[in-house]
Amino acid sequence: MLHYTVAIIGAGPAGYFAAQALHNLQNEERTFAIDMIERLPTPWGLVRSGVAPDHPKIKTVSKVFEKIAADRNFRLFANIEIGSEITIAQLQEKYDAVIIATGSSLGKKLGILGEDLYGSMSAADFVPWYNAHPDFADVDVPFDCDTAVVIGAGNVAMDVARMLALEPTELDPTDTADHAIAAFKNSAVRDVYISARRGPEHVAFTSPELRELPKLEHTNVLIHKGDIEAAIIRSGDSPEKEVKSNLDAMLLIADAEKTHHARTMRFLFAHTPKEIIGGDRVEGVVYSTPNGEITIKCGLVITAIGYQAQGIDGVQYENGKVVNTDGRVKENMYVVGWAKRGPTGVIGTNKSDSAAVMELLVEDLKSPKNAGDISGLLTHQVVVSQERWQKINEAEVAAGQVKGKPRVKSIKHRELLKLAGL
Ligand code: NAP
Numbered sequence: 001m002l003h004y005t006v007a008i009i010g011a012g013p014a015g016y017f018a019a020q021a022l023h024n025l026q027n028e029e030r031t032f033a034i035d036m037i038e039r040l041p042t043p044w045g046l047v048r049s050g051v052a053p054d055h056p057k058i059k060t061v062s063k064v065f066e067k068i069a070a071d072r073n074f075r076l077f078a079n080i081e082i083g084s085e086i087t088i089a090q091l092q093e094k095y096d097a098v099i100i101a102t103g104s105s106l107g108k109k110l111g112i113l114g115e116d117l118y119g120s121m122s123a124a125d126f127v128p129w130y131n132a133h134p135d136f137a138d139v140d141v142p143f144d145c146d147t148a149v150v151i152g153a154g155n156v157a158m159d160v161a162r163m164l165a166l167e168p169t170e171l172d173p174t175d176t177a178d179h180a181i182a183a184f185k186n187s188a189v190r191d192v193y194i195s196a197r198r199g200p201e202h203v204a205f206t207s208p209e210l211r212e213l214p215k216l217e218h219t220n221v222l223i224h225k226g227d228i229e230a231a232i233i234r235s236g237d238s239p240e241k242e243v244k245s246n247l248d249a250m251l252l253i254a255d256a257e258k259t260h261h262a263r264t265m266r267f268l269f270a271h272t273p274k275e276i277i278g279g280d281r282v283e284g285v286v287y288s289t290p291n292g293e294i295t296i297k298c299g300l301v302i303t304a305i306g307y308q309a310q311g312i313d314g315v316q317y318e319n320g321k322v323v324n325t326d327g328r329v330k331e332n333m334y335v336v337g338w339a340k341r342g343p344t345g346v347i348g349t350n351k352s353d354s355a356a357v358m359e360l361l362v363e364d365l366k367s368p369k370n371a372g373d374i375s376g377l378l379t380h381q382v383v384v385s386q387e388r389w390q391k392i393n394e395a396e397v398a399a400g401q402v403k404g405k406p407r408v409k410s411i412k413h414r415e416l417l418k419l420a421g422l
Helices: 013-024 062-069 088-094 123-130 155-165 178-186 207-211 225-235 241-255 349-364 386-403 413-419
Strands: 002-009 030-038 074-078 097-100 120-122 147-151 191-195 219-222 263-268 272-278 282-289 292-297 300-303 328-330 333-335
Touching (some): 013 062, 120 123, 123 178, 147 155, 147 292, 155 191, 155 300, 328 349, 386 413
Parallel strands (some): 097 333, 219 263
Antiparallel strands (some): 282 292, 328 333
């Protein structure tokens, strides 16, 4: 029997699914001891700090993660950053394989004038802010304006626009950060634009997300019917299934009876952002459109146009991803998830993707190194183990029960460590 040790860096969906795949690849000949290393004091990655809080069903995948973590060959080392103090090369020396599962956390930039004005920010800052990510607690979102613009036509843009446009009391029974619920309740924003640079047939939304918009009880959702009709004509007789499904969903919205709520979400198509204008702060977005230049006045702009991976020292990156071939990076190093393939796909996409990379990892295995593990590299670091994380988890869920929420997330790093008993 051969006993291998594997380090997974990053406790998000791709990392957990890699651990699950390795568990499934154990047999009479080999076993895997898995150490999952996470920079934050809490695991679950995007399931905790990315998924929209009004989509609690998507978060139930965390139960799968906890089942994977319950395996006796699995250990969590949270609150440990890999980079300068503990290097990836040190992990490579100790472990039989090292898997990078650190996702893509940096928002892509438009690269247009005015993008750095106060009031212009990336979804990569706004989303973790409302999801109580400790690094984003102090993000300043100016809500003292009546109009916000969201740039991008993917599901992140949709999440952001929905969070801005819904009636904030709808967030009371969710795990949205308390500070964000308070800010949304004080917000003056009533009009939210979501802008796509191409036509409705090219949007990156998925149809379930479009189909839930008419269910917003306190928000008018407006799509110009002519835009969809023109897109249907352009798409021809046999559009791709996803395109047809999206166009059907958008036509339903365009056809819906008008509502007269205080809050409105409007879709703009064929609007390419040219400049964000303003003096001290954002005052509007200038678009080029088929009908010429159009300016939408607003005080808040959130770009949701994709992500790129944050680098780890000792790893080569290109186009926002780790340089890799089918997940192989270099000698005993692998990559999974968004850090491997870029920011595409839903959470479940990572299951098959991680499993395919783990097959290659097993193919490459030699004799076990028996060279120790991360414990030998820890000097002053404070580790949140699986048991300690469970204490945080239980405390957050208990705090949520009192308030009718799934959990109340602690926003401060030191509060999290206190809940962990540290
Ligand atoms: P995405 O799906 O790739 O969408 C990015 C959008 O940004 C596209 O509409 C793209 O338009 C636009 N864009 C890119 N560069 C632009 C520019 N310079 N100017 C204007 N627009 C620009 O990315 P995402 O929304 O970040 O989502 C990432 C992944 O997470 C996706 O697979 C998504 O489905 C998934 N996700 C799923 C859920 C869910 O299931 N509920 C929720 C959130 C995210 P072009 O097509 O014209 O380039």
